[in-house]
Amino acid sequence: MTGRHAAARRTRGGTWRPGVLALVGALGLMGGLGTQAYWNDQATVTGTAVTSGTLDLLVDGQQGNPSTYAWSSLSMTDMAPGESKAGTITLSNAGTTPFTVSATATASGNLDPHVTARVVLAGSATTDTTYPRQETCTGGTQTFNDTLGNTGKSVISSTSTMAAGASLVVCVSLTLATNAPNSMQGKSYTPVFTFTATQAAS
Incomplete structure (x- = not known):
């Protein structure tokens, strides 16, 4: 072997065999290759912004909260027994965010036990200016027809889902009982x- 000096080893028969140390040295060089670093790279990814939606109910284009919206179309003066008044509002x-x-x-006031309120979804209000005035809600779906009282009654359990931009007309008629006493x-x-x-369920 040119350029190398191998240590000799005596065999059982007394013969020296060169080359064992040269082999060990070659294995050492191969093991050293395993300590070298591999190339690497990194990339950073930032997510885009996440924003929350809004839930906003308007009544005839007005907020109605925190200030109370005055339902002027449901007002009537000098109502006599048997007369009724009807009016509509538009919820939008x-x-x-879709909602229901x-x-x-x-109701407050002494007339409360003698006035019947009727609530109709998607109804229209008729107009009557002659005595006895007989206005009512036509079409749509009735959801309530009773006296109100001062404890709070459910007059609409739930509408169908209203998507963003959708609107719904609510008609209400008020009727003073024909047997309302003279004291009223x-x-x-x-x-x-x-x-x-309320946010619609998914």
């Missing part, structure tokens, strides 16, 4: 409706 989804709407109502002259009645929008 001005946010980005429920409603409760109360000059008395008042004020209904209060609370509409609640």
Whole structure:
């Protein structure tokens, strides 16, 4: 072997055999290759922004919260027994989140036990200016027809889902009973409706 000096080893028969140390040295060089580093690289990825939606119920284009919206179309003066008044409001989804709407109502004033409130979804209000005035809600789906009282009654359990930009007309008629006693002259009645929008279930 040119250029190398191998240690000799004596065999049992007394003969020296060169080359064993040269083989050990070659294995050592091969083992050293395993300590070298591999190339590597990194990449950083940033997610785009996540924003929350909005849930916004409007009544005739108004907020109705925190200030109370006055339902002027449901007002009537000098109501006599047997007369009725009807009016509509439009609920709309001005946010980005679909929702359903429920409603409760109360009434104050001495006339309360003698006035029947009728609630109709997607109904229209008739107009009558001659005595005895007989206005009502036509079409749509009736959800309530009773006196209100002051404890809060459910007048709309739940509407169908209203998508963003959708609207729904609610019609209400108020009728003073024909048998309202004489003592109810000059008395008042004020209904209060609370509409609640709730995020629609997925």
